[in-house]
Amino acid sequence: MSGRQEFWRRQFALPATSWQRYFDIVFGIGAPIVCVFADPCIFRADGTMFRRPWIPYATGAYIFIGLEILTLAAWLALPKKSPLLNLALAGPLFIGGLASIGLGIRMLPLTLLGLIAIIGVLGLTPFLTGFVFLRNGLRAWRSLQGAEGPSHRREIALLFAFLTMSMAAGGEWAGQRSMDQLIADPDSSHARRVGRWLGGIRADEIFRAWRNETDPARKDRLGRLYREVTGTTPAEIVD
Secondary structure, eight states: OHHHHHHHHHHHOSSOOHHHHHHHHIIIIIHHHHHHHHOSSSSOOOSSSOSSOSSOOHHHHHHHHHHHHHHHHHHHHOSSOOHHHHHHHHHHHHHHHHHHHHHHHHTHHHHHHHGGGSGGGGGGHHHHHHHHHHHHHHHHHHTTTTOOOOSOHHHHHHHHHHHHHHHHHHHHHHHHHHHHHHHHOTTSHHHHHHHHHHTTTSHHHHHHHHHHOOOHHHHHHHHHHHHHHHSSOHHHHHO
16 A cells, blocks of 8 residues: 555656656646547537537637647746746646546547447547646646745635636637628638637537538538538538
């Protein structure tokens, strides 16, 4: 029992070992990037194999993942940090760890099914990523022990965590508003810009709009837009 306690104590102790840093880089930075690009249906779906994403908040999720990766990279890369910077990093790292573990739990049904085809093992990655972020968030917080710094430390850490979530939520709101405008007027220049930036990760919304459209002219325009974004016509999917 004492050996097991020592093992877990070492996982969260300061300073980090070389192997712990390698682990954190692989599963805190590399693995999330790989999973984003290999994502078949979690945050995006092109309408071929999966008609709807498992979690339909792609824009906000990608912004949040990007901010969290940058936060972890800053914590690992900067050798000396001020107490305020440690607080600015600790809050987002904690919330990133909790969000990653929550994502892993939300994905469990798909992960268990995917394990049959081996690729489902990627569904376990959020748990490892969550561990990495929580560990480094705890280390960022513990690095403040005995150091002079600002008061109301918890409030400051929570503020930066809230700012990270707010930027992700704001990005999701802006993305949804832009997609609504794109679907309302798929031939406008604004729609084309939105399609270039967001169409690839939210193609399922264009597909559903095409499928539900009753006006032949608008249906044709949505079909052409979907083809521009995905390289596939909606009719080919339906057939």
